[in-house]
Amino acid sequence: MHPQVVQERPGSCPICGMALESSMPVAEENLELKWMTIRFWVCLALTLPVVIFSNGKLQAALATPVVFWGAFPFFQRAWKSVIHLSLNMFTLIGIGVGVAYLYSFYALFKGLDIYFESAAVITVFVLLGQVLELKARDKTSSAIKSLLKLLPETACLWIDDQNEKIIPIDQVKKGDRLRIRPGEKIPVDGFVFKGTSFVDESMVTGEAMPVEKKEKDKVTGATLNGTGGFIMEAVHVGEETLLSQIVHLVSEAQRTKAPIQQLADRVSGYFVPVVVLISLLTFLVWMIWGPGFTSALVNAIAVLIIACPCALGLATPVSLTVGIGIGAKRGILIKNAEALETLAKVDVVIVDKTGTITEGKVQYNSALPVEGIDEASLIKWAASLEIQSEHPIALAIVKYAKEKNIPILETSDFKVVAGQGVQGKLEGEETSVGNSLFMSEIKVDISSLSDKAEESRNKGQTVFFIARGGRLTGFLTVSDQIKPSSYEALETLHKSKIKVVIVTGDHHTTASFVAKELGVDEVRSEVLPQDKSKIVKEFQAKGSIVAMAGDGINDAPGLAQADVGIAMGTGTDIAMQSADLTLVKGDLTGIATAIRISSKTLRNIRQNLWFAFLYNSLGVPVAAGVLYPFFGLLLSPIIASSAMMLSSLSVLGNALRLQRAKF
16 A cells, blocks of 8 residues: 655745745846846847937937936946945946937037937947846856755655655654655755665765665755665754755855955945046046047047946956855855955964864774773763763764663763863762873873873874773773875875864874874874864964864864864864855865865956956046047047946956866
8 A cells, every 4th residue: 555645835945935836046036137138138129220320319219218228227326326425337337328318419409419329339238248247147156056956845744654745845844754765855954764775965075976874874955865765854954954054155155255355346446536537637638629529528438438347346256256156066165255265375274183184983992991890891881971972982982882782871960071071970979081181180090001091092092091989990992094085185285385283182192193194294182172272373373374174063163263264064063153164075175175266266356357457557548538649549438338348258258267177
């Protein structure tokens, strides 16, 4: 008998809450592009007869809707720029088009030369430039759109083996159990409740090989189930899912401004008033020494149009948008544009050991009890306390105890000493588990086992001691494998002349073993969580630009203090919230890739800015007529508008070239 399935209508997008009826929510973002495109084609159709026919009244009739309707958004922005005393490119366009149109009406009745075609053609060119710019930005946001399309619209709510119901994804609640069939996308984040399968997680990790999933294993929304079927339990839904957070981070980052963009904005703020002044001077000079009023006005308008800082305005934001989008496609989530810019200047990278350089999959190795104590007792006491903790070492001990069916005792008066260990009462007796520093703090003598402990550390193992009633009972050892990718990442960073420092709470000998394996420059061991931010400040005080990578709650203060905080996507939520950048794959090679993206993006921005400044520096004097006495060269407003548009297209093309670069 097949389970009963009830099909319901889609509800709303779990990310933005918009209705999912006939189109994706992203379509709303294209509204400005849609209307600007309509304005362009209508105005182009009206402008062609203006250029072809010389009848003044026909030109006036056709140019009027082009100027008043087609150029309305530009006039609107120009007016706002004047009111807020923040002159920009639309100030120049508004003045140029408005003056050309109004003068032409005056000239029409006076029998003078008219420039309706200039006003109309300039409007069409600027509209075309806006359409192309919006299309370019739309293209650079393709990372967000492709991510949104990964979401299934519905989920199969599992009630029991006989009853299931298809519901909109936005109606899935925490705790709901969902059936995932072979080949289906996983709708939300959660864990496997029943069954096994292999899941393609390349969307999240970049790894092509499917990952085996069994009971209690985590699964991520929008990843693709393989040939097996299973029941999952929802843990994170709606805006809490990893995919939603990725979309939010990328979207927010693309709206932020980097310091280099603020510089361009300040330059534009001074540039526009200077251009207006040059335009007025051009008018006066041509009025006094030129052929007359008409020539003076035409040249003044040409100056306003060719000086329009469209290219300057596009130079930074388009490149940043492309760079952030490239990062997102490679599993590097950049929270803001400032972080992307700062990355290129980083000269010190501080990394945590467990879960960052190493796999974070700590495994139990061995036990060394004192005389009269057996191994099972040590594991029982350690596991009974560590079951209260989420530290990788704690999880390894608890897992081993369960595998060996070692009983877990009830704990009272439990407390955590950050970076040192845990303590509590087991069967009425004070029990402590922790490192040598913790043992020293609670006055437990560990000298009898110090040599044996050091031998274990020399093998790269982590040692922690167990004490009962103030007396040492022995120690346990665990180990964590270095990630294969860490070798490549450290080599790449060293080639870039970036200093790498390991900062860990682990013992110096164990940390030194890992550092020696990787060729790390410096090791800071037995560091307490509150001291990690102090170490970051220490390097900053020396003038270094510091990036710190970590994955745990204890890394959050350091991540917040660093110039660029880098969270492993496999780590805790608080680490990701404190960081400027998240590596979804949880792999240090992402740092090297992020730095390359940052460097190439900044180089691209500088190229754009230099081109924009050079274009305006050459174009304004030519439009003002500086070359006329020598070469008889003058620019009409139409040619100036064409040149302005081509400069913007050149900047856009250079920015989009980033998408073809190798990282």
